Amino acid sequence: MPVLAERTPLHLPDLHVFTEAGITYAVDHEAPNWAAVDEHGATLLAHMRQAEAAGSPHTYGSLVATWARERQLEAGKAWVHVHDFLTALDRAELLHDAPVSRAAYPGRAALLEPPTLRELWLQINNACNLSCTHCLVSSGPGGAPGLSPEDLRSLVKRGKELGIERLYVTGGEPFLRKDIFDLAHLATEELGLEMIVLSNATVFQGAIRKGLETLNREKVKLQVSIDGARPETNDPIRGAGTFVKALEGARLLADLGFEVSLTTVTTEENLDELAEIPAIVKRVGARSQHLMWSHKRGRAVTAGNGFFPEHLALLSAVHRVADAAEREGVTLDNLEAVKRRVNGVPGVKYDLGNGGWDSVCVYADGSVYPTAALAGEQALHCGDVVRQDLGDVLATSPVVAKLRAASLAHKASVAGDPFRFFTGGGDLEHAFCFSGDFLGDDPYYPITQALVRRVMTTLGAEKKSRRNLRSGYDAPLVLHAMGEGAIACGTADGALAEQPVLTLHSNCVLSFDVDKPRAKVREFYGEAAETPQAELCCPTKYDDSAISHIPSDVIERFYGCGSPMTTAGIKDGETVVDLGSGAGIDVFIAAKFVGASGKAIGVDMTDRMLSVAKENQPKVAAALGYDVVEFREGFLEKIPVESKTVDLVTSNCVVNLSPDKPRVFEEIWRVLKDHGRIVISDIVSETKVPPHLKVNPQLWGECLVGALTQEDFLASLERAGFYGLEVLKKSYWKDVEGYPFFSVTVRGHKFEKTAGCVFKGHKAVYLGPAKMFVDEEGHSFPRNEPYEICTDTVAKLSRAPYAGMFAILEPGEERAGYACCAPGADGAACC
Numbered sequence: 001m002p003v004l005a006e007r008t009p010l011h012l013p014d015l016h017v018f019t020e021a022g023i024t025y026a027v028d029h030e031a032p033n034w035a036a037v038d039e040h041g042a043t044l045l046a047h048m049r050q051a052e053a054a055g056s057p058h059t060y061g062s063l064v065a066t067w068a069r070e071r072q073l074e075a076g077k078a079w080v081h082v083h084d085f086l087t088a089l090d091r092a093e094l095l096h097d098a099p100v101s102r103a104a105y106p107g108r109a110a111l112l113e114p115p116t117l118r119e120l121w122l123q124i125n126n127a128c129n130l131s132c133t134h135c136l137v138s139s140g141p142g143g144a145p146g147l148s149p150e151d152l153r154s155l156v157k158r159g160k161e162l163g164i165e166r167l168y169v170t171g172g173e174p175f176l177r178k179d180i181f182d183l184a185h186l187a188t189e190e191l192g193l194e195m196i197v198l199s200n201a202t203v204f205q206g207a208i209r210k211g212l213e214t215l216n217r218e219k220v221k222l223q224v225s226i227d228g229a230r231p232e233t234n235d236p237i238r239g240a241g242t243f244v245k246a247l248e249g250a251r252l253l254a255d256l257g258f259e260v261s262l263t264t265v266t267t268e269e270n271l272d273e274l275a276e277i278p279a280i281v282k283r284v285g286a287r288s289q290h291l292m293w294s295h296k297r298g299r300a301v302t303a304g305n306g307f308f309p310e311h312l313a314l315l316s317a318v319h320r321v322a323d324a325a326e327r328e329g330v331t332l333d334n335l336e337a338v339k340r341r342v343n344g345v346p347g348v349k350y351d352l353g354n355g356g357w358d359s360v361c362v363y364a365d366g367s368v369y370p371t372a373a374l375a376g377e378q379a380l381h382c383g384d385v386v387r388q389d390l391g392d393v394l395a396t397s398p399v400v401a402k403l404r405a406a407s408l409a410h411k412a413s414v415a416g417d418p419f420r421f422f423t424g425g426g427d428l429e430h431a432f433c434f435s436g437d438f439l440g441d442d443p444y445y446p447i448t449q450a451l452v453r454r455v456m457t458t459l460g461a462e463k464k465s466r467r468n469l470r471s472g473y474d475a476p477l478v479l480h481a482m483g484e485g486a487i488a489c490g491t492a493d494g495a496l497a498e499q500p501v502l503t504l505h506s507n508c509v510l511s512f513d514v515d516k517p518r519a520k521v522r523e524f525y526g527e528a529a530e531t532p533q534a535e536l537c538c539p540t541k542y543d544d545s546a547i548s549h550i551p552s553d554v555i556e557r558f559y560g561c562g563s564p565m566t567t568a569g570i571k572d573g574e575t576v577v578d579l580g581s582g583a584g585i586d587v588f589i590a591a592k593f594v595g596a597s598g599k600a601i602g603v604d605m606t607d608r609m610l611s612v613a614k615e616n617q618p619k620v621a622a623a624l625g626y627d628v629v630e631f632r633e634g635f636l637e638k639i640p641v642e643s644k645t646v647d648l649v650t651s652n653c654v655v656n657l658s659p660d661k662p663r664v665f666e667e668i669w670r671v672l673k674d675h676g677r678i679v680i681s682d683i684v685s686e687t688k689v690p691p692h693l694k695v696n697p698q699l700w701g702e703c704l705v706g707a708l709t710q711e712d713f714l715a716s717l718e719r720a721g722f723y724g725l726e727v728l729k730k731s732y733w734k735d736v737e738g739y740p741f742f743s744v745t746v747r748g749h750k751f752e753k754t755a756g757c758v759f760k761g762h763k764a765v766y767l768g769p770a771k772m773f774v775d776e777e778g779h780s781f782p783r784n785e786p787y788e789i790c791t792d793t794v795a796k797l798s799r800a801p802y803a804g805m806f807a808i809l810e811p812g813e814e815r816a817g818y819a820c821c822a823p824g825a826d827g828a829a830c831c
Helices: 039-053 060-071 075-091 149-161 180-190 206-212 231-238 242-255 271-284 299-303 311-328 333-342 390-396 398-405 428-435 445-465 494-498 515-530 585-594 607-624 661-671 697-701 710-720 791-797
Strands: 015-020 023-028 033-037 119-123 166-170 194-199 220-225 259-265 288-292 359-362 367-369 478-481 486-488 509-511 575-579 599-604 629-633 646-652 672-685 722-736 739-750 763-766 772-774 780-782 806-809
Touching: 015 039, 015 445, 023 039, 023 445, 033 039, 033 445, 039 060, 039 075, 060 075, 075 478, 075 710, 075 772, 075 780, 119 149, 149 180, 149 390, 166 180, 180 194, 206 242, 220 242, 231 242, 242 259, 242 271, 259 271, 271 288, 271 311, 288 311, 288 333, 311 333, 311 445, 333 445, 359 390, 445 478, 575 585, 575 661, 585 599, 585 607, 585 629, 585 646, 599 607, 607 629, 646 661, 661 672, 661 710, 672 710, 672 722, 710 722, 710 739, 763 780, 763 791, 791 806
Parallel strands: 119 166, 119 359, 166 194, 194 220, 220 259, 259 288, 575 599, 575 646, 599 629, 646 672
Antiparallel strands: 015 023, 023 033, 033 478, 359 367, 486 509, 672 739, 722 739, 763 806, 772 780
């Protein structure tokens, strides 16, 4: 959208709107996209929607006038409120300057050519040491041993040729096959695949235990099944003693360094204890919990063990589990999968599952089926890899062709659901199991809908709780916009992140697992600490006079993009904190400026960088004749510094590396003293960085693809509570695939309101040179005219950056004392 002007028309897409706990959620259901707004933002949205519905859309000017009249605000304050809200709405891709018209969604097959394969499921046997009463394929002792080792290896190699990135291995019990470790080594070491193994974890003794130690912890992940929180519930389903053995197996896997998930099939008997399982997950060292809704097939249909609980009771249990998982700090996979979609890339539609689209299952006898849950369903037999090439099966199977033509666009039951592109229209497997039709009703669909809404309201409530109510900035807020704090995950094909349509199991867009980017950055800069990398994220160099006391080991490891210390106006005795201090160059510069009575603190999360800094600290102290430096390990999102103790916070090309930049700015505001300041040098992008670049770990480490736009950067600082923002310097850095990046240095200040506005008769006179000055709170100061202000504003205008721009009239003072031309007591004039 172009820059807002008086006559800019304001148009919104067709929105589904709901309100919960004082937060309004606006869902562009056709995109899909959404945002959460506060009460005042909801009022502005309502004005725009009503005007457009009446055929006379608001313009920017008319909405400002309406807001000023309705809220009885000065023009300047109304302008700030409406301007800041609309620009945030524009950044959220929900505001347009022309009516929004979209063609009807034609279905996924009309927009995409399905890849050959991305995932391959192998049921490598039907033999199992257990005979679970809900088993979909009726596995047990004496079950089919599966394909020969040679055939399995050939099949995995063929899958790789067809494009697979991930291999799922199930059974039976996969670890009963002696060749599973050879298969794992082939898949992960030779072919570079990720491998997920579904196991009952009760057979990890002897040779199997030794074999586990040989597996790649980064590539192999395991899913362990338990069906309750205690033996009395689990063992009747899975067999005597299995509960204890399964947890022992899960603990062993976790101790060996594997990522483990505990999976539970939901039943009438275990609903009340499902919320106890997150504590078990944590106790055994697993990473996550997964809930599986029963499929209406296999032994579950004939067992009569209550495998199909009533859906309202199930939904209630799911919410309790989600609450418990949050308390325990473990991931609930079902909720995380929904999060990945709801807080993914705006405009990306999810359309049904990937079974038959880019994933198939090969059964123990070589038969091919769309998914593992439907293996053995003869009506869905796609082919046989014993007699056919897997690629030919995909190309010729009528079942595969039918699935690839299927779309939620053809599913009448979800046509009116505003969340359908987040839910994907429901699960294909459950729809087929309960109705015999891939486009039939998924009985568990209401649970997915509820989880979509839960994700939205949780994100909205969290952002509302983080509002800074002490800074004086009170414009209507877009609390959360879709995609904030999220990143497109890496796949073999990074462009997948920009497809218009994805499937439910593609996992292409992941909510930011906060330690994944941190781990990449730690590794990247850990290597840079050991071996200096010239010109890494360094579009600037320090003046020699500022670094003459610093050892070359530190200077060679300078990976910043500005010079915040030399532009920060550091005073003797101040306390300075540098975030992402690396090898310590900015901290050592600060130490020179603050003198022996000051303090310079560096914060970094990279052990190897901190080691370099601490090794050189005595050398710097010797050169200066004093030591006021301290290095602390920590994250930008949780700065290890006491509140209100710092005069200046700097960072140098670091904020862009954070997965949660708003929280970084909130933390900086917390640690600063009143009237403290920031000087931040960082990389910004001219436009939003596209998802396919965000998946590039090298570009992340080079401070590029995690960058905000300059507008986003400044708006985030302002929202965190900073005022008087100035761009001190901006210089071009480089283009990446035609996307320009710049280095900027920004200064801002903190002021904390403590007692609200108290008017005592003070007035401010703006001295120019502009005709009028408008501050962050919307105060409008005409040049050379006294304007009544509260004591808080007196304090702000009397200090940097506004000091000198205003004359402050004390209560009762009629005119500003710019100068005195009256005769003095001795008869002499003062001018």
